[in-house]
Amino acid sequence: MLARLTGLLLLICAALAPLSPALAQEAAAEPAAAEAPPAGYAELADILEDEASRQALIDTLRQLAAPAGEGVAEGDPAALEAAAKAEAASLSPEPSLARRVAALTKGFAEGAVDQATAVWRGLADMADGDGRDFFSGMATWAGELAIVVGVTLVLFFVLRRLVAAVYGRADRWVLASPEGGRRWVRRTLAIAGAALLDVGVVLLAWVAGYLLALTVLGDQGRMNTAQSLFLNAFLIIEIVKTGLRGLFAGRFAGLRILPLGDEDAAYWNTWLARMVGFIGYGMLTAVPIVNAQVSLAAGRATAVLIMVLAFVYALMVILQNRRRVRDSLTARADRSGSGFVRAVLRLLARSWHIFAIGYFAALAFVTVVRPGDALPFMAASTLQSLLAVAGGFIVSALLERLITLGIRVPEDTRRNLPNLEKRLNAYVPTGLRVVRIVVLVGVLALIADAWDLWDLAAWAESERGSGLIGAFFDVALIIVLSVAVWIAVASWVEHRLSPETGTGEPGAREKTLLSIFRNAFSIVLITMTAMIVLSEIGIDIGPLIAGAGVLGLAIGFGSQKLVQDIITGVFIQLENAMNAGDVVTAGGITGTVEKLTIRSIGVRDLAGSYHIIPFSSVDMVTNFMRDFAYHVGEYGIAYRENIDDAIEHLKAAFEELRADPANGALILDDLEVHGVTALADSSVNIRVRIKTAPGSQWALGRAYNRLVKKHFDAAGIEIPFPHMTLYFGQDKDGSAPPVPLPAPLLPKAAE
Template identity: 25%
Template sequence: MGGYGPHGARAADDAAAPALTHGMTADQARQVLAVINDPARRAEFENTLAAIASQLPSAPAPAPAAPAHAAAPAQALTVQPDSLGSDLVQDTEALRASLIVQAQHFVALFGDLAFVVHWTHTIFADPQSRGILLDAVGRATLILLLALAAEHGVSLLLRKPLRGVTARALATEKRLNLPDAATAAPAPAATAAPDAEGTGQQAATEQDMQAQHATLRLLARVPYSLMHLLIKLVPVGLFFGLGTGFAYMLTTTHQAMLVTLTLTNAYVVARVVYLLMETLFVPHSPAIRLCGASDQTAFMVTRWLNFLVAAPSVVVCLSTLGGVFDMPGRGTEAIIRSVVLIEHVLVAIFTWRVRRHVASALQPSAHLLQQPFWAFVGRLVYLWWVPAMFFNFALWLIWATHIQGGYAWIIRTVILTTAVVILSRLFSVLAYNVQNRLFQISPAMEARYPGLQARVSYYYPAARKILSFLLSFATAIVFLQALGLPAINFLFHGKLGQKVMGTISSVIVAYTVAVFIWEAANAVLQSQIARFENSSQEGRASRLRTVLPIIKTVLLALIIIIVAVTTLSQIGINVAPLLTGAGIMGAAIAFGAQSLVKDFITGFFMLVENAIQVGDWVTAGGVSGTVEHLSIRTLRLRSVNGDLHIIPFSGVSSIANTSRDYNLVVVDVMIDLSQDTEQLTRILQEELAALRKIPRFTHLILSDFTFLGIEQADGNGARFLGSIRTAPGSKWTVYRQYYSRVAVRMNAEGIKFPVPSYLNFVDNWAGNELKIDAAPKAPPQQGQG
């Protein structure tokens, strides 16, 4: 293994060169291994290989493989180039590659464990080295087992003294809990003071007494805690004495003695540290516990202390034993690095387990929690474990990678992140107060625009969420900047950051404008309805109120489509295929559902033109009835027999509305030719005048009787026509009542009605003459043929 000087790398090259053609000998392998184990020689060897590689010709680049399949057709939904979506994809790929590189660097921290594997293989391959190692480990294990057995036996014998210490501590605790007569008596000055001052003084006195009592109790526990610790240290001292003595008496090699002493010292240090920490909690003896923790917390902490103190002991052992058995330094460092990482993982798990207990202990007093700032601090302390875990692993990373200025960075980061959290909270309080004022409508504005406060309050939760998102986003950016990451430069100067900010701004502006347009349209429509109602235009108000849902639905659909298209285009999604597909689908639906489209179009114009309203009596589609419901597509009529007819607007060619403006009662009377028309006119006019005097019919009859003349005069009589104008939908009521009165009056006045004539045809069979009997006859009675 000699012959390695400044030109060790060249010697390694000479040793490795014939190995490429004729194989490698054992001496050459040991020479190469010596170079690898020596950092200086290994660096020289690496430089030599780099120089050789730079002078060798490069291998020709392989020709690009032909695609196995034809290019896939373009998808209908694509991401536009040079957009936010494409930049996100590219940066995601770059981040993925960076994470892979960082993961490789992290794994490289433990790459030196290969030296441990090689060292183990070398030790066990050599019979002499293997014997020394097994002898040392075997003797050390036997000695430690004997010492542990002795320690355990002494611990069992010392249980009674420990219980005695606990009993005396309990007795002292009970004695201290008895109130003192001098302190229990009230002070004379307190009785003479006013009530308020006396109450405050008494509370302060009681608080001082409690603090004094707690201090005395703690001081009384200290001797018992020290006695408890000393008794527990006796078995550990016995273990140390036996382990050290047996290391000198029962070992035959220097290596075995060093292994035994190292393991003994590591165990004793771990036990002493554990017992010192246990003195604060003492899970089995609350009477001598020095810290104010519950039994559950004490058990959990002491259980985890067994794991937390074990890792430093292992580190001490490895750092010592590596030199004892000539383990390569890089291998020892890799093992120590791994063990320390396991220790930090255990600390992180322990931090997670005690997060709530620590947060409860860090809570401000109930009096301070009534103030907004301390209330925020009280909520913030529940997140103490987040920075604790972060800095726990940051400390390991800085130690493992030897980062220059790492600990200064941690201190600076702690100060900056704390300031960021506090300032962000203060700014958020101010921002929320401003938002509350903006969403609070003044009484004058509410009186001018009724319902404005309700509409504004409807959007308050969404606005609060948006504001919270923006504040959280800004806090995260400043927090990352405080950690040393160029977040601000990324947002305002980076290509992707500028697009992210532009996209967020555009989307927020689009949604804000959409909300303002929607609310403005609703306000205009509602004010128009109120204006119609105030100006006694109930018909127009009812018509606008009927079509209002349709207008709102169409407007909302347009706003949603525009905002959605704007959002997708800002993200970088190509919306042209979407719009084309939507147009094609709309055309297909229009052609395939022509009747449905006709229903909607006809219904919309029927409602806009105020052709019908709910409650009208109409005739549509050959059906007469009362309108019970109107939609954009159908009309529902309730006929006189109670049937409900649902008629689509596409089947309505015309509508006869009986409930609009006025109705006409057409009076059609057939009288005998010998009757006086003036007498009949007088009767009809007088009866109508009498009917109008009845309160029920006063508002239903809108005009006097109008004589229209004689429509027809022949052998069957004279047809007398007249008309009466009535209120909308009231003609049948007036018609029936009027005709009943006219019938009685005509009968009383002796008005004659024409009697129809019947022609009797006589058979002319067998030479009989044709005879026509034109004499009037009474109509046949019921039951006659």
């Protein structure tokens, strides 16, 4: 019984050897057991039917699966010694890096040798009796398989010829539409309809093949495995080719998704369809038949041969078309109006052949390493990668379109909020660029997950991954809300400051306070947002707040002047001492206030110089723009002139000034005549005063002075000015010396 169980266990190990490198090594170590006759399966069935034998088999399997030392007979010293060595090895410290590298290299080399041995054994089997059995067995159902293959393919091509006219009509319908949105709508509908029709043709041919195999050939209601393998392969491969025809559509430009010429589209469609058919029918039909009729090693040899041939063929085609595709992509990138699309196309132009060679190399490698599920794995990985790249490209193109177009606001909104459009076009495109980067990272993550380089789902479900994703979305939401609040507050301030809002021009004090409020609010908002973001990403802001308090105290002691500036500025604003646009004298400087902050004032003087005056330097503020102003003028007349007449002419000049529409609107009251204010050395001074709108006193004063001079000249009233008497001296005898005059000054008579 024990010998029978041992033989059956070796038989099971030999049957499982091609599925695992470790079991393959055991099978190589026991060649006699690996070549057990098929009658062992019947013996295994007999053992499983007998309860005592089945229990003995279970006990044996458990002893083999138990750790070293367990289940060893007490009287077996060799077994006990082996168990002790195994236990000591398990308790030994972790090997060094050099030993681990050596073990890894050894395992890789042994695995390569095992794979080569399995391939060679499979080829030998095909040349020996197993191969002859395979070919003899294949002859029994080759005719039926040929009938199924022929009928399915012929029906498929006939149906495609029949629907070709529909494709041509759809192509002409698309090309007849004008360029623009209407053509895109027609093209989308036509491509979708052609794809559905193409899939329908494939399904009809597939169903016809199944009906033929089930009802006509062989036993009624039963079909050969090879026929089922071919039909399933036909369905999968032709649906994949349907996708290729939608991308390239060699004969119908209107139904083509990719922007290629007719010649290029036909070339790549033919090459890829040929590659898909060769790999698909080989891996989905030929390899399973060899596995079933010969051996798993022979099937693996067939799979390796198919993938090596496919890789060599793909490498030749890629290298032959490297320059051609590069030039085509570069030309298309130069014609593109989108910066993102242009950058992507130029990157593909430089490295497309690397991606293509890497893909086919990965396909061949996976076929050798994972022969059982190589094709399904590559198909699923390729599909997920293509969907990720296509989705990412579409989203990125839409984002690029939005970034390029910008944001436009209605004319009324632009008039009331003049900076809203500019502010939106500053923040929104930046946010869209960040979203585009996130999309790129997501596409790379999906591609890595598709090729088993990274388990995206497990990472997302882990504590670290879920925490990082949650923190990212929280931070993004906080930043978006902060930007939205800032835009709303800044727009509200602009709305209040705009004269187009219906409330008229805001006052100077309101302008000043709203401007200061906007600046202070921005500082507070940025600080709070930064604190909340730091808290969300896991940084403890408690020490930061405490440190900021200590730092603020230190700054308060070290910069008392700054604190004084801020406090003085607060009180000046509360007292409404000045506003932007006022003409003031502050800190010994007279000029127009252009800017007010919480610590300083910006003044531009008459000469155009700009002065920044800290509020701590402002002991007194003289504001020339409060409520009203006066033009105060003193006009001197000669002592011989009549004072009353002079006053009448001053009044006449004022009336003429008030009659002027531009100047009269700025005069707030009648002329005030203060009378004679001084009997000066050479003039009698008369003072008058004109009440004006604030800020208009200087312009009205200049205009009034012009009119006074005009009226005094017309009345012959002298305005005294300094006189100079030249004394040339005299001799002792009383005669005056001659006056030396140059020739140009001599009278004409003297000449």
